[in-house]
Every structure is written in C-alpha cells, then in structure tokens.
Amino acid sequence: MNKENHSGIYLLPNLLTTVSLFAAFYSIVASTKGQYEAAIVAMFIGMIADSLDGRIARLTNTQTEFGAQYDSLSDMVTFGVAPSLLLYNLTLNQLGKFGWLVAFIYTAAVALRLARFNTQIGKSDKRYFQGLPCPPGAAVMASFAWICFQNEWENLIISLFTAVLALIVSVLMVSNLRYYSFKEVDFKGKVPFLYVLVMILLFVAIAANPGIVLFASSGVYALSGPMLTVISLHKMRKQRRNMSK
DSSP states (O other): OOOOOTTOOOHHHHHHHHHHHHHHHHHHHHHHTTOHHHHHHHHHHHHHHHHHHHHHHHHTTOOOHHHHHHHHHHHIIIIIIHHHHHHHHHTGGGGTHHHHHHHHHHHHHHHHHHHHHHHTTTTSOTTEEESOOHHHHHHHHHHHHHHHHHTTOOSHHHHHHHHHHHHHHHHHHHSOOEEEOOTTOOSSSOOOHHHHHHHHHHHHHHHHOHHHHHHHHHHHHHHHHHHHHHHHHHHHHHHHHHHHO
16 A cells, blocks of 8 residues: 555545545435435445445555545445435335334444454455445345335335345344455456456346346345355365265
8 A cells, every 4th residue: 555645645546435425425415305216326326436446546556545544434424324314214214213223223234344344454365355345235225225216115014124124234244254355357357258248238237227137236246145155064064074984
C-alpha cells in the first residue's frame, strides 16, 4: 500500500467511493419518500461504483490507507444502512417492533462483517472470503425488494419472509463459511469467446427482468458458501473412511 501523501489524496478511486456513498444516500432519501424503485436502482449504482474503486486503485497503484478506510465507511452506508431502511420502509414496518429489530440486526451484521474484513487484510487467504461479503448480501435483499415492488407484494406473509431472508443473510455474513473471492481471475488477460457471450446474455437478461435475474444470481452466490462447506465435509469424511480401511 502506498505511503500517504499528506498534501492530498488520489482522485479517481476516492471519487468512485464518493459516487457509491452519494448513491447510497440518495437511496435512503428516496426510500423514505416511498420512491422504492429509484432507491433500489441507486443502491445498485452504488454497488457498481464500489466494485470499481478498489480495482481502479490496484490497477493504477494508488492504494492508500485513507482510501481503504474511506471505502469501508462508505460500505457501511451502501450495504448496511441503505438496504435496512429500504426493507423497513417497504415491508418490515408491517411487523412493528420486530420489523425494525430485524433491520437493525442486518445493519449490525454488516458492521461486524466489515470490521472483521478490515482486521484480516493481508492475513487471510485471498482466494476466499470469510463469511458472505456485504455487496452480494445487499444485492440479495435489494433485488428481492425490487421483485416485491414490481409485483405489488404487500402483505404480512411477504413481510415475514423478508424478515427471515434478512436474518439468514445476516447470519451468513457473520459466519465462518468460505466464499470464493474471484480475486485470482485475470480481467486484464485474454478470455475464451464463450465468456464474452455469457456476459452479453447476462446483461440482456438483467435488462429484461433485473429483479429476478439479480436475485437469482446473488442468491446462488449466497448459497455457494454452505454448499462449499458441505462438499468439503463430504471430502473429509471420505478421506477418513479411506484411511481407516
């Protein structure tokens, strides 16, 4: 990480972090006004900006401690506060005190996940995250909220399902389950033509039905952690049986 320059900061990565923070703040304002679709779209814009700031910093060799701390604080708003308020204003408010407690638990889980991530920088295996990362967790909740809004699902059953989903995502974020980080993927190198075709089809699918596609894709990633654990346990048991024979 570069030594801090006390006379200024690097513009491009921190500008993207600011865009993410602005989008999250706009999402909060929009959700409090009942403009839920605008709030959801703003949240995903914030996620895109957040996914770019770190990569831009690494590509341009402009990583700093200031940038890392600023990004973490921005993430708390983008992936913690904004999704929680969106869920509460859209569905969880029908559950009374239990609804805002669920929203708080989700926010606290994001804070704990970010704090643990910050303390593990440079110490953990870069191939994997420990616990569900906050961005896909927020994507699960925001995309489900999008589906609810588009289909006008407003009843007690949906509110209860939202609460259960938020609690499950919260547990996954603070768990010790391993999630593939994709940090070993070389985005600068050449890739097979099939990869490009798959990406094009994915963008078309998102444009056609963003809520369902984003919920499905982020949901699959959220489930990949428990699935990896089950596969690893199965392999360990198989090895023990072979050794005992």
